[in-house]
Amino acid sequence: MPQGLTIGDLADRSGLAVSAIRFYETHGIVRPLRNQGGHRRYGKADLRRLSFTLIAQRLGFSLAEIARHLADLPADRAPDRRDWERIATGFRAQIALRITALQALADKLDGCIGCGCLSLDRCTLYNAGDRAARKGQGPRYLMGDQPEDTDG
Secondary structure (H helix, E strand, C coil), X not given: CCCCECHHHHHHHHCCCHHHHHHHHHCCCCCCEECCCCCEEECHHHHHHHHHHHHHHHCCCCXXXXXXXXXXXXXXXXXXXXXXXXXXXXXXXXXXXXHHHHHHHHXXXXXXXXXXXXXXXXXXXXCHHHHHHHHCCCCCCCCCCCCCCCCC
């Protein structure tokens, strides 16, 4: 195996602390090999994985979600453009769903800014009779539940 990057080299290149790299390793984000002396050695692909992880975390993805996507990358070679495009397609779909949910949330907040309760019995406009409570705890309509038709 070529020598690869030490954990210190990877920390310098990524801007992450050594402890953060070890943390990401425990979550399967990077998978270092060991040299004959038992020291961790990272490939250049690990730098890409860490960079991608930092970007995905800024977009609100959990480490578990990120690790699931990265698990599909080849372990025996550096990922190529096709590998990254496949990963990006999955993230793009999830981002589109989040955008839709955020737009719906913004629209609903505009319509109920005076009250804001959305699931309390005080709301006579949007949730008369506390209908949302039948759907469960929390702000049900903001969580995606649809109000029942009251015109029937």
